[in-house]
Amino acid sequence: MAHMLETMAYVNETSWHGLGNKLTAKQPIEVWAEQAGMDWQIKEAPVRFMTESIGSLGAIMSFPENKVLFRSDTNVPLSVVSQRYQVVQPREILEFYRDLTEISGFSLETAGVLKGGRKVWALARTNQSSTLKGNDTVNGYVLLATGCDGTLATTAQFTSIRVVCNNTLAIALANNSGAVKVPHSTSFDPEAVKRKLGISVTSWDSFMYKMKAISERKVKSIEAANYFLRVFTDSALPASGVTNERAMKKVQSLFEGHGMGSQLTSSKGTAFGLLNAVTEFVDHERRARSVDHRLESAWFGPGATLKQKALDQALLMVA
Template identity: 65%
Template sequence: MAHFIEQMAYIGVTPWHGLGRRLSPKQPIEVWQREAGMDWKIQDSPVHFKSNSIGALGSIYTFPEQKVLYRSDTKAPLSVVSSRYQVVQPREVLEFYRDLTEVSGYELETAGVLKGGRKFWALARTGQSTVLKDNDQVDSYLLLATSCDGTLATTATPTTVRVVCNNTLAIALDGSNRAIKVPHNTRFDSQAVKKQLGIAVSQWDEFMYRMRALTERKVQWHEAMGFFMNVLCDVAPDEKLPEALPNERALRRVQGLYEGGGRGALLKSAQGTAWGLLNAVTEYVDHERRARSIEYRMDSAWFGNGAQIKQRALDAALRLAA
């Protein structure tokens, strides 16, 4: 099977999916652009169609309300979009981090291209970090991603990474994700996005205060099962169990991760706690959930259904600790 990740680059430890080109730290944006496969442009052309009704060769007409987006390097088509569609170039995603890395202490950690160029992203460590019980370290990151096929707005997401297991989780408080989304009918203004992100990034301490509360919340066996049933099977704690459980395989696997099979599951911060419940779900979604390939799993965990499952798990864990 062809790789869903067309090309990517990273620094530090090899990513869990084993793909990408390893770079030494502190590389300039231009090196990232080349090594992450983001050194091309999205170009566009009006949509044309052929009619055979007039003459043997037919006639070519233009449909001005839509345009074809294609790669400047391979000329491969990417999508057909409205003529009002505002394109964000691969280079713009990396340029977003230039002043953050040169002045604000951020460090790019991974960047790459998905689905032949239809999606691309960059992930940078912000420099903020918190250590929970038993040296359980959680680092702060900023993920910027976009698409050129309408499947994803240009989205900047404050994100956490639990070091012991490399689980990712979007920062959210009071049921609200702190991601900044710019739809493609609007021009992407990187400076405006950074101003909005300043508020979100400043909430790191409050978010980690909530995560620390999860490590203090001891969980009984029936609470753990109710949590997993709610998050994975959409069964409320007081609801009668159906005869055939939906998602039973996932339920059993996540339970096993929570009960000691997961990375970091036996740390004092996680063993028998709401923090352990949350990380059992994030580990399952990021590393073990069934998918056509590991690349599809990553796309889902960051941008799709997997991200929604992790958000439900976070909301449920915070309710337990409330």
């Protein structure tokens, strides 16, 4: 398989990762499940293994402490987990949005499967949107994702997408927790997650207030250089730190006018421009084995961590 991406679907313009089946708007959950490759179940089976002796096969043994998770449609194994592990089905990820799309004005925009089924997600646009100086529009989304390989709890996350460049950025909530995470040792209660996430105007307004503040914070060349140095230096390493010179040169170039939307009033020579140079680098430019490796990193892995660090550093500039 050329990609980790098993299948995905999207509506509206081609999604920023450029992959998937295009759907017309307002499709029912059932169509999304089929077109996004999420119309299968995660099944469980006991762990069995074959012992060997010289010249012959041995006995079939069991390992009762663990179980195998596998796909119902292909029987392909996904992972080995403990008996306490509680599965969240691909269809449950989509069903999370049913009342939000039918009652609350949300609209599913993309959903899909990564790593052959080990990760599944869906992203829906909320009815929240704001525009910064220079007609720079940012829309609000809710991302729900889960994994079955031990690398991702079921996670509900407010996410913003800047229209001009499709840069994605997790939204920090008022309690400084950017997401609601449900470990697989407990059951997934979608209604409880929605209540805890607080799908409300308050979180969005707070986030956009911060974005407005950094879009009005002008920065000098030396401040920009120091910002990128802080973002791309690993403080856990010795005092000299280790930086990625290629990455720093790239984000500097994006900030100085080569990035999408970098010439808008909100970004040109501002802390918001610094932040968007990093998010564009992570979402579109960073080296990756494939587009879907980049997507996984940008939403769930090192790329997401780097974007959060960039946001934290930008906010310090207006503290």
